Amino acid sequence: MIVEDCMIQYLISQAHKLMAVVLTSCLFFPLLFDLSALENIPEKPPVKIPYKITGTYPHSPGSFTQGFVYEDGFLYEGTGQYGSSSLRKIKLETGEILKEVKLPRDIFGEGITIYEDRIIQLTWFSQVGFVYDKKSFRHLDTFRYPVPIEGWGITTNGKHLIISDGSNRLYFLDPESFEVKNRLDVHDQLGPVLKINELEYVKGAIYANVWQSHEIIKINMDSGKVMGVIDLGKIVPKQFKGHNDYVLNGIAYDSEKKRFFVTGKMWPFVFELALLVSE
Ligand SMILES: [Ca+2]
Secondary structure, three states: OHHHHHHHHHHHHHHHHHHHHHHHHHHHHHHHHHHHHHOOOOOOOOEEOOEEEEEEEEOOOOOOEEEEEEEOOEEEEEEOOOOOOEEEEEEOOOOOEEEEEEOOOOOOEEEEEEEOOEEEEEEOOOOEEEEEEOOOOOEEEEEEOOOOOOOOOEEEOOOOEEEEOOOOEEEEEOOOOOOEEEEEEOEEOOEEOOOEEEEEEEOOEEEEEEOOOOEEEEEEOOOOEEEEEEEOHHHOOHHHOOOOOOOEEEEEEEOOOOEEEEEEOOOOEEEEEEEOOOO
């Protein structure tokens, strides 16, 4: 009898413990979830990345730059604005437009990237992207965005297309099916970094323009933490200082000579930069 009483008391105490665990989990699970998100907020501000200007090239002052890529001696540019959006191939040294596709007047062009033998161009509000043959600029395909987002910037790490939408979120898309494979939220020490615009993947990191800012941020691909900042305030053309439309936008990278090319919307120049740290 005593043994049975003990067993009953033991079972009751275990049931109480189980209830306590369940209640504790229910109460604290949301808190734990939030804490894991906070882990991606860096404790310290990003380091300033030193650089020097190593070249200046002409840039068509009518180019409302939305996408910028360098490959094999040429710049490729996607421009925006209704009625003047385009895809261009440009001679670096002279700024001469060697090849151009003009988009329909009701389409606002956005970022571009080169994936294998194709150029992919986003649109701002149209919910679609365009695929072109890199050599001929022939239109090959139109794809629908897999999520209802605005199209802003695009780059590739060779495995995924990486897209910004004006928030602090980056989407990683399969380059064939255009399905979302991953998401990455970008934070600095103050919290989410919004308005992430033109992108460039370089050696395991993503460099990004932040809309209406003269800074380029360097983002850790695994954590989304901002690791460094390139302050380009001194190259903003005098006539555009403090301007909200004609802002720094456009990052291209020459992996062979390890040089960056940057420009802005309607800027008359493309600047060549060398970072004074390893990328
Ligand atoms: Ca770019």
